[in-house]
Structures are given as C-alpha cells and as structure tokens.
Amino acid sequence: MAMLTEKQISSCRPGLKQLQQPILPLVRLVWMLYLSGPFQTLDELLRELNEPVETGGVRYQDPCRLLSGFLEAMRPFERLKNAQPPARIILEENLAPADQLAALDSWVSQNVLTQELEAINSALCGPCGCTLCCTGPTENMSHEFFEIPLLENEADLFDLARIDTKQSRSAAPDDEVPLKLNGKPFFACPSQLYNWSKGWSMILPKQSSCPNLEPTSGGCTIYPKRPDVCRRPQIFSYILEPEPCMDAEYEGRILPAFVIRRKILAIWDCPYVKQFQEEIGNYAQLCEMEPIFKENKS
Template sequence: MLTPQQQELCRSGLERLHRPILPLVRLAGMLYLTGPFADLEALLAELAEPVETGGVFYQDPRSLLAPYLEAMRPFERLKNPREPARIIVDANLQAADQFTALDGWVSQNVLTRELEEINSLLCGPCKCTLCCTGPAPGAAQDFFEIPVTEDEISLFPLDRIDTPESRRAAPEEEPPLENDGTPFYRQPIALYHWHTGWSMILPRQSRCPHLDPASGGCRIYPRRPDVCRRPQIFPYMLERNPELDREYDDRLLPAFVMRGKLLAVWDCPYVRQFQQEIGTYAQRCGLEPIFKENKA
C-alpha cells in the first residue's frame, strides 16, 4: 500500500482519473456530426460554456479538448468521406459500421494519450521499479521484455543482437532463440531485433541500465521510451490482428478487432491502491476494466 504522503503526491493523477476526457470527446463528436460545423475547429470555437456528460462536469471543454484535436480528426471522415485507412471488426469478426469503427479508433488514440499522462502522474510518487527489473528468483517468467522503437535503441548502452535468426524469431516462441548455444534469456541484458521489432530483454535479477538503484528513479526520465510512459494502465479498445489484413486498391489495410477494455497491471502498487478509481474511470469511458497480474 502507498503511504499517505505518496497518496497525496498522486492527487493530480487521481483528479484526471475522476474526470476522463473520453466522454467529452464522444459528446463533441456527436455535436460535430449533427451540427453545422465544417470542421472540428469550428465546433471547439462554440464550446465556451461548461458541459456535463456521463456524470462528469467539464468547466472549460474547449481547452480540455484542444490537446486531443488530432486524435479526434477521424470524426471528420463522416462528413468528408475518404478512402479507408484500416479495417475494424467487432468481437465476432464482423465489419463494424463506420461510426463505431471511427469511435473505436478515436477512443484508442485519445485514451492512449490521456493514460500516458495519468500513468506518469501516478507512477513517479510510488518509487516503484516493477517495469525496470527482470523477474525475481522463483518467478514463472524467465525474462521481462521492454519493446523499444528503432529510434530509441540508442538510449541504451547495451549489446545488440541483430541476426537473421533473431529477425525470424519472437521472444515467446519455442524453442527459444539461442546465442552461443544458450537461450537468449540466460544471457546478459541486451537489445534484440525480433521479427516484430526491437526490445530490451531483462533476464532474471537484472535491471534496466538507467535505473538508479539508490533512488529507484530513472536516469533518463525526460527522454525515456514511449513504452515506459504507459506503465500499468492502458487501453485495449482495439486489438491488432494481422491475419485479417486485406488488400484494397493495391494497399494492405491493417485490421483491428474491437475489445472495449481497459487493462491494469495488478502487480503495480498504484493499481492496487486505486483499483476503485481505475474501475470508475473505465466505467465512465464505457470500457470493461481488467486487472491482470503481469509478473507471477
């Protein structure tokens, strides 16, 4: 459990959980679609008064929505039809109608941005190193994977394993990738180029090279990778499914399945502490909260 002082330091993050932006985004989307607005900017110009929706009060909707304007931009497709950019299907793998598909895409991107900020506000005060260390002795996992982009690998002064064999493999595949006759997860911490992209592999009892063991803080916190900015609460509105990708006018459209869930990692101290608040956030966003243990 968090100390009273830590809980107080989490106050700004909790305030964001109590007032999710997605209900306001959806209301704005409906107002745009049913009103005489040429674009979303025209709508925002009219949102000068406080708004209440879904049991949440928004004092200044225009300012609150402004940072999410680009994430909301797909709503404009309904008034200005364009070529499809992706395929979105429901849980039964049936094509979603256009509004549902756009709402799912907008929701995923809005939630991703908002939860990145909320996670950062909640994570710092906890001084938790869960995301930065490999499995403990006796844990079920042999390693912990931290996906990174190609632009981010230069942040880590680690050996890079980039071979034809690694590019054909994936971390969870059996038999595991071997390096000098030893499974990769029994090697020292390193960066691996898999067929899905790059990731840092933390074997048992290892830690990220940027974790300061004395303070429990990150030495590159302002420049940390994207995945580190979305620690333990993240949206599962859509799930990527490459098997459903389809050709369209000589283009391959990526496919996604609607899930409508919010995932929270139960190992995390602030997830345990604020389970009720996270559940309320999910409910107000129309999502099913799923609390899942990551490191067993």
C-alpha cells in the first residue's frame, strides 16, 4: 500500500540504500576472520581490510571505512581473545544461559543494528513530513494520551509545567484508576511533565503536541539534543530484551540480564514502515533476524 508520494519516496533513497546494504553481514564476516586469524584486536584486523568484500549477496566497496564507525559496537567480540570480567548475563528464550558465541553475536548485533537503524530511521523520517511521534492522539484514536518517557535531566528540555507530588511519585500513567489533578484525570489536563513512580515523562493528551515541535515545518527545535526516546526509531533492533528479574550479583556488582529474541520490530503506524515493508523484511533477512510489524498508536 503506497503511503508516500513519488517525491517523498525519492527523498528516502539514502535511507533505502542503507536498508539494502546492512552492515551486520560484514560484521559477522569480520568476526569469522578475527576468530580464525592472528589478530588480538579488531583494529589490527580492520587495517588489513583494504579490498572490496562481498558476503551474503551484498558488496562492500570500502569495508575498513564502513566498519570503523562501528568499532565500539563490535568491541564485545574481543572478549574471546582478551579475558574481561563479565558485564552482562545473556540467556536463550528458554532462559538457559546462551553459549559464548551466541551471546557475543547477539550482543554485538544489538549494538550494531541499534546504531545503524538510528541513521536509517533519521534518513526515512525527514521526507515523510509526519509528526506522529511528536503529537498526542487524534480525536478518533482510542488512546487518551501518548507518553514520552524521559531520562534523568531530559525534563529540562521541555518548557512545560511539572507535576511532582507524593501522588504522582506513587502512580504510573497506565494505572487503572488514573492520577487526578483538581478532580480531573491527568490526561484531561494540558501537556505536562510528570514524575511517576518510574521517573519523568511528558504526557501528550489528545490533539496536543510537544512544545519543541515547530508548527509550520514539523521539525524539532531541539533536534541535536532531543531526548533518547525521540532517537529511537520506528524500525528497531529487538535482538536482546532486558530481563531485570534475572539480573544477578557478581563480585559486588549487579550484572543486567538479557534474553535473546533475534527480531527486528517495525511500528506499523509509521508511514515509511508501511511504504517500505518489503525493504524492511529484506533487511531483516540479510541480518538473519525475524521481522515483526506491529501497531502502536492506532
């Protein structure tokens, strides 16, 4: 189903090109070379990758340059040759500990895809002229509000009133009995910042918009320093899922636990996800992940 105009599709070409050429197959090839070669670090290996490489039907003209931007994301691979204290617990879906190769592959894949998909989503979102992520529900949506969760200090990015009371700090936005302010449910009030039991978030009630949304251009006035959640894409890596109830102590530190899911999620509400469903499916296949399309806001 076509959602975008020909002009918008044409402006999406840089993002589409990245979707057609995911870096993960190249990362995995490099890992094989690292495992079988004499290299102690990935940097040593990259210095020798001077020729174009083809893997999984994708050709990489300048692998060294491409991979150098993902070196930190690939660093966990080096744990195989350079012993380090454990940093996380990685489990298979049946909650059995993953073997070391599967654990490192999923850890690195999650890092690499998170980084690559942030760039792809930015390239695809701009041409759509859509503000769905920055506005509250429309009149005909079943939702009463959308929530934008914020990290510590991110509340300062929004020029909005703050609700930080004993009641808010013991409540959650999806409580069955909603938090009330002056007798009204919180979502019947204008957009505000709330300090909930889980931390700060911005609540966008029906037909409201983020104060940082520029009304005529539809752009974000704080784009370079926008909150973390606004950088999270509509196509995102769901390879490792945090599983806090399995976190465990190791030598005085708490190691976070993750379960391997091996999926890429794409949010169906987003116009470029609808438009480029096939391309997203191919991208997931090249990355050996299962693509899942799901609705979020309708």
